Amino acid sequence: MDMTSMTAITAPLMGRVAIITGSTSGIGLGIARALAEAGADIVLNGLGDLGQIETTRSELAAATGVQVNYNGANLLDGADAAALVTDTINEFGKIDILVNNAGIQHVSPVEDFPVDKWNAIQALNLSASFHATRAAFGAMKSAGWGRIINLASVHGLIASPYKSAYVAAKHGVLGLTKTVGLEGAQFGVTCNAICPGYVWTPLVEGQIEDTAKARGISRDDVINNVLLAAQPTKRFVTVEELGAVSVFLCSESARSITGVALPVDGGWTSQ
Numbered sequence: 510m511d512m513t514s515m516t517a518i519t520a521p522l523m524g525r526v527a528i529i530t531g532s533t534s535g536i537g538l539g540i541a542r543a544l545a546e547a548g549a550d551i552v553l554n555g556l557g558d559l560g561q562i563e564t565t566r567s568e569l570a571a572a573t574g575v576q577v578n579y580n581g582a583n584l585l586d587g588a589d590a591a592a593l594v595t596d597t598i599n600e601f602g603k604i605d606i607l608v609n610n611a612g613i614q615h616v617s618p619v620e621d622f623p624v625d626k627w628n629a630i631q632a633l634n635l636s637a638s639f640h641a642t643r644a645a646f647g648a649m650k651s652a653g654w655g656r657i658i659n660l661a662s663v664h665g666l667i668a669s670p671y672k673s674a675y676v677a678a679k680h681g682v683l684g685l686t687k688t689v690g691l692e693g694a695q696f697g698v699t700c701n702a703i704c705p706g707y708v709w710t711p712l713v714e715g716q717i718e719d720t721a722k723a724r725g726i727s728r729d730d731v732i733n734n735v736l737l738a739a740q741p742t743k744r745f746v747t748v749e750e751l752g753a754v755s756v757f758l759c760s761e762s763a764r765s766i767t768g769v770a771l772p773v774d775g776g777w778t779s780q
């Protein structure tokens with residue numbers, strides 16, 4: 510086998526530039542790792558301790574040999590979400606892959622739902638994806654190639670009680686995904702949503718206490734009888750599985766897949 514075919518197999522995304530929002534933790538970091546292992550240069554984004562983020566950045570660069578940058582844009586602000594993309598285009602000369610992953614959750618009965626939490630969830634989980642997509646789309650269209658992946662959720666397809674803001678935002682993400690998929694169809698730009706069931710990350714860990722309080726049950730009851738109750742496989746989805754799905758959606762083989770909502774949910778939404 511010649512070197513070119515070898516590289517196409519081992520590093521299918523070599524030469525691509527990918528932004529993954531919210532990639533200092535959880536699913537975003539898992540996807541960033543998988544894209545880097547597939548050869549793409551990476552822009553990490555997210556909040557957190559700057560020393561820890563630098564350790565993550567340098568370890569990922571050393572392990573994969575790709576360029577890994579960090580951009581600390583706070584995506585609650587639409588202008589910052591757009592600047593994350595324009596900064597990347599200025600640094601790398603292009604943007605090939607945009608993974609809109611950053612998200613937050615808040616669990617509360619609707620009549621008590623804090624208005625500031627509602628607004629923050631719409632801003633980060635829905636509007637930031639619009640602002641980043643808006644900033645990247647022209648460059649992808651001109652290049653004749655692009656991949657946009659939105660991290661929605663099973664809660665983009667169905668609801669659970671006490672998650673009004675999250676469910677509303679994630680349903681909105683699927684609407685954005687379909688529309689952008691149509692607009693990119695003739696330009697080599699695909700836009701798809703991944704709809705995970707429960708993935709073991711800090712976001713899920715953080716909502717266990719809130720759900721326990723809202724329902725008046727124990728932590729173990731939340732894990733076994735609320736979280737995994739709806740997931741027929743009875744195991745959490747892993748960030749590695751979501752990384753592999755993302756690499757596939759970025760591949761040439763996936764060029765006819767656009768505008769879809771792909772559940773990775775252990776059968777949850779089949780019920």
Ligand code: NAD
Nearest residue numbers: 531532533534535536555556583584612662707708710712
């Ligand atoms: P997480 O809390 O582990 O990570 C969230 C990331 O977003 C972090 O890197 C954090 O720093 C970043 N972030 C938070 N606020 C930000 C801001 N204002 N600006 C920029 N970055 C910000 O969460 P996760 O579980 O990895 O979730 C990632 C995505 O997957 C979210 O959109 C979430 O809704 C979705 N999702 C998660 C699950 C799950 O079970 N964990 C299931 C379905 C969908």
